[in-house]
Amino acid sequence: MNIGEISKLTSASPRSIRYYEEMELISPDRSQNGYRIYNKAHVKIIREILWLLEAGLSIKNIKYIVPCTLQKTEILMCSDLQSLFISEIENINNKIKALKKSQSILKKTLKNSVLVEN
Template sequence: MRIGELSARTGASPRSLRYYEQQGLLTSERQPNGYREYAPNAVAMVETIRSLLDIGLPTALVKDVLPCTVGERSESACPGLLEQIAALRDDVRLRAERLTTIEASLTTYLRANA
């Protein structure tokens, strides 16, 4: 499938898809006319990439995590990532707790001054 179809099927812009390629997260084959041709599993790959980026993983870590979520899932490829992912999860949890505290303070202030 070409970049326009992949973009339409995933909601990722062509610019994002090219960026994923530059970062080594996604691959395509160049056709003689210069068009990118993506494999049938590219939709699942892009959806996984976007999900991993949405939860806050940097692209360098997404590149390491991707084989564990789509594809090889070999035991040797993935265990070293568990610490990094746990640390990111813990950081997200702390930020969520801080935001919850701020939200409660703002709500209290608004109720007191309404």
């Protein structure tokens, strides 16, 4: 399949797909005229990349994760992968705490403020 077809199947833009290739996350074959040729394995990898990006992981970390997950159906098989996920969860929890603090400050400010007409 070509880049347009895989883009439709995965909802990843052609630009993103080319970026994943540049980052060596995928490596499509090339036709005689130089066009990229993708297969079902590429669809699986791109969907996994999108899922991991949505979970908040960086491309740097995804580049480490993808080779681990291609070999088996279980996601935690590389030795350091579990600690990476635990670290990411801690980062997310810290961001949640910071957002809750910001939310609390804004609510208090609203509660204690007086509306002034401009």
